[in-house]
Amino acid sequence: MKIVLVGYMGSGKTTIGKLLAKKLKISFLDLDEVIEERLEDSISDIFNGKGEIFFRKKEHEYLNDVLTQKNNFILSTGGGTPCYSGNMDTMLELADYVFYLKISIPGLVKRLILEKEQRPLIKNIDDGDLPEFIGKHLFERNNFYLKANHIIECDNKDPKALVDEIKGLLA
Structure with missing residues (x-):
């Protein structure tokens, strides 16, 4: 089973992905970590040093590698991954399930304000x-995001409830 989680930064893709993987007893992969390992550099350094176009090409390449070479995993993507290089169509074609973890703007603001320093995209925004x-x-x-097989409303739900909701949608 191949399950992909998409959503905006701070939507809980990594948290939910790890919990779901543990519950299903399958591996968890974070696409950003795959990129960092293969390129032996941090995402922010890749962006700053080689630019977004280079990053998006590598992101597309590694997404395809993961989806075609591995089995039985939960994959957490970057917030922008579905929006480039036909990645969303690739995910829908090669994965068994694509879940969009949807959170309201106020919900995202509440979460991200606490993590601004670790988020290069919003670090310098008031x-x-x-x-x-x-x-x-x-x-x-x-x-x-709305092309996903399932849209999971995440506002005011704890991670365990979200994992149970997703598990209930798996055939």
Whole structure:
């Protein structure tokens, strides 16, 4: 079984992915970690040193590698992964399930404000400007996210409840 989690940064893809993998007794992969391991560099250094186009090409290549070479895993993607290089169509074609972990803008702001230092994309954005930034980004990405097989509403639900909800949707 191949399960892919998509959603905006801070939506809980890694947290839910790890818990779900443990419950299903299958491996967990984080696409960003796969990229960092293969390129022996951090995502932010790759972006800063080689640029976004290089990063997106490698992201597409490694996504295809993971989806075609491995079996029985949960894959957490980067927030932008579904939006480039036909990646969402690739995920829908090669994975058994694609889940969109959907959270409201206020919910994302509440989570991300606490993690700004670790998030290069929003590190330098004033707290007051964060809702508008996230809203604009979500508007641009939503058409990709909404192609997922299942949309999981995540606001005001604890991780265990979300894992149980996702598990209930697996055939």
